[in-house]
């Protein structure tokens with residue numbers, strides 16, 4: 001028996017009240033794709049489930065006041081098939097499209113993906129590349145903070161899902177010179193964890209022949225989604241050319257320090273980031289925009 | 293003011309759930325902590341959904357849930373409340389009755405060997421075909437749609453052929469590509 005009581009919360013307020021009432025014995029359930037597996041293998045237990053899947057306002061993709069807002073219970077399928085995201089935020093649409101299988105994407109949510117705090121969660125990597133803010137509500141009131149501050153360790157999130165609720169993720173509305181891409185290396189295309197995944201966001205300069213700003217997130221390279229800050233700094237102000245991209249890949253190779261794991265050796269993962277950094281930029285800007 | 297023990301929420305944990313399963317309405321008592329898969333198999337006698345892995349990896353437990361395919365091993369049974377669910381049993385009256393065109397096509401193409409994956413495969417194929425009634429269907433699209441359903445016997449080719457044969461609008465039959 002996985003739980004004793006199962007509630008469908010009707011509102012955000014009710015979610016908080018239920019969690020508070022059960023004082024740590026109740027846990028938020030969204031798609032259940034992580035939780036049901038954790039219950040099966042006894043990694044986790046909870047007496048009371050608070051299902052947030054029926055709270056309408058948590059399920060949305062919208063642009064408002066210069067920001068994009070993605071509701072926490074939006075499924076990976078909804079994100080991957082959103083024409084708006086496909087057009088303006090490739091990194092997110094194609095990032096979540098790589099998750100698991102159609103069945104997993106039909107159930108799994110972006111909020112659960114982040115709350116699960118895996119260093120190579122595809123949704124988290126994409127949101128870190130977008131510089132997203134995580135918005136939620138805790139017993140002390142609403143909060144919003146940079147998404148990166150929520151990741152503490154593999155599987156360990158600064159957010160307590162027995163007391164706090166993620167409501168949405170926000171990031172700046174698309175600019176005309178913004179580009180992004182998601183690249184991933186895995187054993188198979190479906191139902192395979194990434195050996196390496198990378199989210200990239202770029203803002204081109206006004207001439208569109210160079211890079212004004214960049215954000216790069218890579219997994220699994222550290223205990224949390226890794227920001228390639230040295231490469232980002234190098235790309236800021238750089239002109240787009242094959243030589244520059246080769247040099248950028250070299251920098252990324254140097255700044256990551258992955259570990260040997262069942263997914264692949266550290267040396268192999270380092271080689272991967274070198275190759276994929278360049279591929280990601282080419283995918284984001286289009287091969288023709290890059291000079292020799 | 294609330295006293296300390298006063299319950300401040302109006303939600304109630306349900307004692308029973310009501311749903312439509314294979315075109316029939318059911319109301320059943322809640323068994324706390326139950327998976328949808330167990331409710332279907334153990335309480336409602338439907339052995340079509342199978343347990344392969346119990347962890348979302350194989351798709352043998354696939355059901356159609358409000359029009360989309362889900363792994364019933366990962367769905368709390370409570371969530372069935374208010375839902376419309378189809379299992380393989382809901383597609384036809386069995387071998388004696390009229391088979392669903394997708395089932396018939398699986399037979400015609402020799403796409404079934406041990407049969408363990410077949411209910412899930414057919415249901416994922418149904419959802420895919422329902423969503424692509426006017427889109428030209430290609431083999432890579434079918435492979436992607438069935439990528440959450442594993443088969444240890446057939447090598448997939450005949451399954452893909454069986455689904456392709458059912459597509460109302462067919463794209464390039466030769467198109468291959470990585471999924």
Ligand SMILES: Cc1cc2nc3c(=O)[nH]c(=O)nc-3n(C[C@H](O)[C@H](O)[C@H](O)COP(=O)(O)OP(=O)(O)OC[C@H]3O[C@@H](n4cnc5c(N)ncnc54)[C@H](O)[C@@H]3O)c2cc1C
Pocket residue numbers: 027028029030031032033034035036037052072073098099100101104107108109110111112113114115116120121122123159160161164165166167191192193194347348349
């Ligand atoms: C077979 C399989 C393959 C997978 N493949 C991939 C993959 O390729 N890439 C990948 O990134 N992931 C993968 N996953 C992991 C998983 O599908 C995702 O992480 C999913 O997004 C989790 O979302 P959920 O809604 O199902 O979370 P749930 O299981 O409902 O919840 C997960 C955790 O988050 C908490 N939580 C959920 N929503 C909130 C919220 N709004 N506020 C606060 N806490 C919350 C829960 O309490 C729980 O602790 C896979 C899983 C399976 C079973």
Ligand code: FES
Pocket residue numbers: 342343344345346347348349350351352353354363364365366
């Ligand atoms: S039994 Fe549900 S996916 Fe394998």
Ligand code: FES
Pocket residue numbers: 403404405406407408409410442443444445446
């Ligand atoms: S026919 Fe045996 S698993 Fe597919």
